[in-house]
Amino acid sequence: MIILIIDEVQTGMGRTGSLFAFEHYGIEPDIITLAKGLASGFPISAMMGKKELREAFSSGSHGSTFGVGPLAVTAGLATLETLLEGCLMEHVTKLGVYALQRLTDQLQHYPSVQNIRGLGLLIGIECREPIAPIIQELLQQGLLVLTAGTHVIRLAPSLLITKEEIDQAVDLIEVVLKKY
Ligand SMILES: *Cc1c(COP(=O)(O)O)cnc(C)c1O
Secondary structure: OOOOEEEOOOOOOOOOOOOOHHHHHOOOOOEEEEOHHHHOOOOOOEEEEOHHHHHHOOOOOOOOOOOOOHHHHHHHHHHHHHHHHOOHHHHHHHHHHHHHHHHHHHHOOOOOEEEEEEEOOEEEEEEOOOOHHHHHHHHHOOOOOEEEOOOEEEEOOOOOOOHHHHHHHHHHHHHHHOOO
């Protein structure tokens, strides 16, 4: 038997417009890992697996510093309820499409930009040169962005982001990118 484990720590909890990213690809993992957005940033982590794998772990056989705790679990439940009962994931899908379109329209013609891709509100701007100086300059301008490797600017904004905030961010990125 081969067990498929998918790390959904970053891609899970609505980030890509579905509860878990694997749902986009017609695959069925045996185990997924969750953390970060699971309790909206409150420290928590979880490993979820199919029932038939349960025997592999007996109670207490696998420790975790931030695994559980009443406060963390309450924050996790509130997060899940918000995601499943509201229309937050539709918002993520809609705003993700909007952001990708805006970024593509506004940035793809710059010579420093190689490719722009994303799913939901997880977006990568692949550049032709290492992006460390670009990241630094964006930070100075007040835009917090991450890297994904040496050449990709990673955007993973709040799932509650608005169109106006996306416009602002794209304008800032353009100001910085066009200098490179
Ligand atoms: C942050 C992160 C982790 C690590 O999660 P911890 O709860 O800090 O162990 C694992 N995978 C991905 C994709 C992450 O972004």
